[in-house]
Amino acid sequence: MAATPLAAQQQQRPASQPAPAGQAQPLPAQAGPAKPQGKEAPPPQQAAARKPRKPGEPSELDVCYGMTGATAEGKIEACTDVIDNGLASGGALALAHLHRGLSWKGPDSDKRSKSDFRTAVRMYNDAIMAQPLNPHLYIQRGVVHQTIGEGDRAIIDYSDAIRLAPRDTLPLINRGVVLYTRKDNNEGAIADFNAALKINNKEISAWTNRGIVYRKKGDVNQAIADFTTAIKLLPEKIEPVSLTNVPDSITSQLAKSPQQEANRIALQAAFVYFQRGLAWYDKNDYDRAIADFSESIRLNPRDGSPWVGRGAAYMYKNNLKQAIADFTESIRLSPGQAFAHMQRGIAYHRIGDSENALADYTTAHELTPKDPSPLVNRGIVYYTKKGKFDEAVADFDLALKLNPKEVNALINRGVTWRQRNDPDRAITDFTEAVRLGLQTSDILKLTQKDKDGKKDPATAQTADQVANAYYQRGMALVDKQEYEAAVKDFEAAIEINDKEPRAYLGRGAAYLKMEKADQAVADLDRAIELAPGMAFAYFERGAAYHRIDNYDKAIADYTASIEIDPKEPLAYINRGMSKIFKDRVDEAIADFDAALKISPDDINALIQRGFAYGLKREYPRALADIDDALRLSPGNPTALYYRAQVMAFRGDAGRAIEDYTQAVRTDQKNPRIYASRANLYSNLGEYENAIEDLDQAIRLRPRDPNLFLNRGIAYFNKGDYAKAVADYDDALRLDPKMSPALNNRCLTRAVIGANLQEALADCNEVLKLVPDDPYAHDNIGLINLKMKQYDRAIAQYNMSLKADPDRARALYGRGLARTRIGQGPAGISDMSTASGIQPNIAEEFKRYGVN
Structure with missing residues (x-):
């Protein structure tokens, strides 16, 4: 039986999850709309001509401003209605243009958005020209500039508002927000928030935004203190946001009705709880983070951000099912979140759901095609769970094309190359x-x-x-x-x-x-x-013992790993492989069954169970498992290798060689395939082919003494004794205590007959390492025959027969020795018995030079 390697030895975990993403834009403090300037409201009769609203139905302005949670299409329709039918004027009309500009999607949306933004800014310009000392107009134009990404202009507007209204906290807070979000000026932002708090130390937005800046600076404790202060300033009992009247944009300026004011407070509270949850997350205090994210969700269940945050916290608590549920809800609420798909992919990856993990990593990659992280994690799934090495390498290659300094991609591509031998x-x-x-x-x-x-x-x-x-x-x-x-x-x-x-x-x-x-x-x-208490440590220690064939210790460590983490299929697979070497094949099959119960498409478990059934000569079941693995991973060289093993067990050497040959085409650097095919060629007497394969194996693994030993045997069987001795020399150079190499060099030197004392020294060395080794006694008996020391030969063969009474070589050699000393009948009886056990034994001794 060929030595079986550890399946997927270097399984990598997904790239560690970063902190959950925060909200894209912090909420700046907002001013109510300035008194309308310019165009008057439409006359009563014009409004009366429109279809009257039902009681409680939101107005077009409410829908346009995002107060109802309407879709982008609904907001565009409402804003267009407001604009085209003169339902607003001045600042209110400017806001309608701004909201419509933010809502455009599809073809030419950039042009339409820019047109609306320019109109909104122009309207505020006109209003400011009419009222240059009205600070609220500057604040509102600043909000427009801030929203469309023109941070410098927003700062100028807020600065003008501060000059005109030095006791107003709103422009200070909004300028602080622009400073840290657009200009990366944390200290300037903190100064503005401090100034706002000096004016009004109960300004929740100032405490919240200052906390965000401290967290950004890495001062998490101060951030938590600020968020906690903001939370204490909130009303004691806050009802969740009303789902019929929900502001959904940082540009919402209206707070007219009690419900709208309640929603504003709920939104503010949800936001600060979310931010404190992020800070607790930074401190690895996942229970407190979950509590804050949960409160944020209660207050505003339609915001996807706290669902993502809570899901990430559950990930670190290893509550993967709850994490998946939270990420799923976040994606439902806000489709197109690459971070949520990435995190859910990691959770699926960790529970062994490779299909869903691949789907999420693929979506994350499609959403952020310039981010290498989804590609790295998808590549890890391909090579650890699916056995698709080419696809894995392709993903790592693309990740490195995106970022040549992506160390995780290099490391995992390297691990994949290891798996590809x-x-x-x-x-x-x-x-x-x-x-x-x-x-x-x-x-x-x-x-x-x-x-x-x-x-x-x-x-x-x-x-x-x-x-x-x-x-x-x-x-x-x-x-x-x-x-x-x-x-x-x-x-x-x-x-x-x-x-x-x-x-x-x-x-x-x-x-x-x-x-x-x-x-x-x-x-x-x-x-x-x-x-x-960490499963992987026991698993890796077991793997170390496994590699030196100490299967008892390997099994003990794999068992300890399973007791800690019974959901890891690889531990069952490797324990099963160790049990095969202990001839506990039924127990091994039970381990492979357990792995497949956890991960039904695990190709390593299918392959190893198929091999185990092959050892039991249950060939249909063996081939069914391996063929299932090949269905999941077509052309998989490991599956082809083990199918070749099973074919060889079954006696179908031709099919076995075909599978070995197909395997080596896709895995050209795997010495194990060449070595196993060489063994089959040797068994068939095709020594030239065997030597050619062993040449390849030795080129790939030049420090493996077993390869030199096997090539030496092939040379010996071919009759090229000098090359056989050279290979045994190399095997012993690599492993001086390798008794099979010593035995075979002893035999080869005995056959050559040039220096029988050297041959005798090799066999005596074997007996020091392995007392009563029957092969050594047989070989010493042959040397004694060649030296005409027949009594000594008989004594050596007797010791060999003591270990195994049916050893044909020992019986035939003793028979020859007996005939030489006049014990003809006894000698003939020994040789006849030997020929009955091994019909070609006489030919073997002729090749040894003894008749």
């Missing part, structure tokens, strides 16, 4: 990721902490990325069997973050391969200490 390309990507990370900070800066013992968040993120790149490169070097270099990379990762368990796990795995057992165990145990 291309460690050299993986190392190239990891090396570039390290280089990019160290461009911004050297290791000393990465490890430096501030006076409070905390790292700067941006530096901490860079440090994590660099440490991860070192870790991943170390694992790729382990793949290449370059263990000393791997240890250096793991040590570099530890130097950056000595609390990261994965670097210890990697170094421990390398030490295991280097046979430094004490150091390996210390590192592996240290990783568990650093991540107590």
Whole structure:
């Protein structure tokens, strides 16, 4: 049975979710409309000619200004009605143009919007020309300029209003908002909010917006204090926003009816609770964040922002189903939110729902085609859950085209190359990721902490990325069997973050391969200490033991991982694979069943269960599972490889070779495929083909002694004994205690006969490593036969037969020795019994040079 690798060994988690997005524009304080100037209201008889409104039905102005939550089309219709039929004048009419300009969509919408904005500004210009000392007109024109992105003009208007009304808080607050949202002038904004609070320390908008600026500056505690002050100034009991009369734009200026005033307060309260929720989120206090987001939702359930915030908080509490529900509601309320789709995709990803995760990442990418993050996460799903390596690499390539410095894309593309058995390309990507990370900070800066013992968040993120790149490169070097270099990379990762368990796990795995057992165990145990109760630490330690064939310890650690996190299919898959090596095939199948119950389309579980059924000779079930995997991932080389294994078990060598050949076409750098096909060729006596495949395998994995051993056997069977000995030499150079290589070199040297003492030394070395090894006794018996030391030969063959009374080679060799010392009948009986067990045994001894 070919050695089975760990399925999807380096599964990556989705890119960590950032803080939930805040509202696009903070709410500035608003002034009521100035007294209408210019055109008078329409005469009574004109208004009477229109269709009368029903009691309680909102006016066209209410709909136009967004007081009813109307659609964009509804607001355009209402605003057009107001404008064309003279239902407003002065500032009110200017606002109608502004709202209509904000609502245009579709073809030529930019031209229509600009026309309305110009009209609104012109109308305020006219009004200001008529009343140059009216501060409210400047405030309103400032709001228009602010809304259409003309921050400098807005600041001039608000400054004029402050000059004309120095005791009015509104222009100060609005100028502060423009300063921090448009000009990135945080200190100037705080100064304006302080000035407003000096005039009126109960100005809720000033406290709220100052809190936003402090949060932006990183002073989260002060932000929370300001938001809390604003909340204390709100009425004790606030009813939710009325769904029939809802302001939905920062330009809403009207507050005429009690219901409209109640809605204004509810909106203000919802906004400040949302902002405090964001601040609690920044402090990782997710329970308080959820409470504030929930209150914001209660007050204004039709705003998608707090749903997103609460969903993100639930993500960190690992309440993924609730997070998905919140993101879904947010998307329903405000379609087209890339952030919400991205976060919901991460939640789906983490619960193993790869189809919905892919759909959300795809939507996020379509909504923000210049953002590499959705592509990175979609690529991770492709290679970890779907086995679609080409699609994964394509996503990482596109992400890097968008941002050549996207370290996560480099790292995950490198991991994908590892999965594709291309460690050299993986190392190239990891090396570039390290280089990019160290461009911004050297290791000393990465490890430096501030006076409070905390790292700067941006530096901490860079440090994590660099440490991860070192870790991943170390694992790729382990793949290449370059263990000393791997240890250096793991040590570099530890130097950056000595609390990261994965670097210890990697170094421990390398030490295991280097046979430094004490150091390996210390590192592996240290990783568990650093991540107590964390499933991944036990999983990775199990994987380390798995790689050195210590399946009992691997199974124990996989079991511990499953007990902590019973929803991770990979732990069941790897435990099942370990159980196969312990000949516990039925238990392995039960593990693969468990993985498929969690993730029904997991191709690794299907492939491994199919292989297990093949070991049980239940070939229809075996092929059904592997064919299902190929249906989910057409041309998947791992599935083709294992189907070839099953075909070989079934005795269909031709079909097995076809599958190996198809697998190697799409996975040309996988030494395992070449080695397995070579074994099949050797079994068929096609030694030239076997040697050719082993040449390829050795080129790809030059430090694997087993490959040299198998090529040596092929050369031996072909009769090229000199090349066989050379390959055994190379195998023993890589692993001096490799008893099969010593045994085979002993046999080959015995067959050559040039230096039987060297042959004898090899076999004696085997017996030191493996006392009573029957192969060594057989080979020493052959050497004794060639040296005409027949009694010694008989003694060696007797020791071999003590281990296995039916060993044909030992029986035939003893028979030959007996005939040489005159025990003809006994000798003939031994040789006859041997021929009955192995009909070609006489031909074998002829090839050895003994008749």
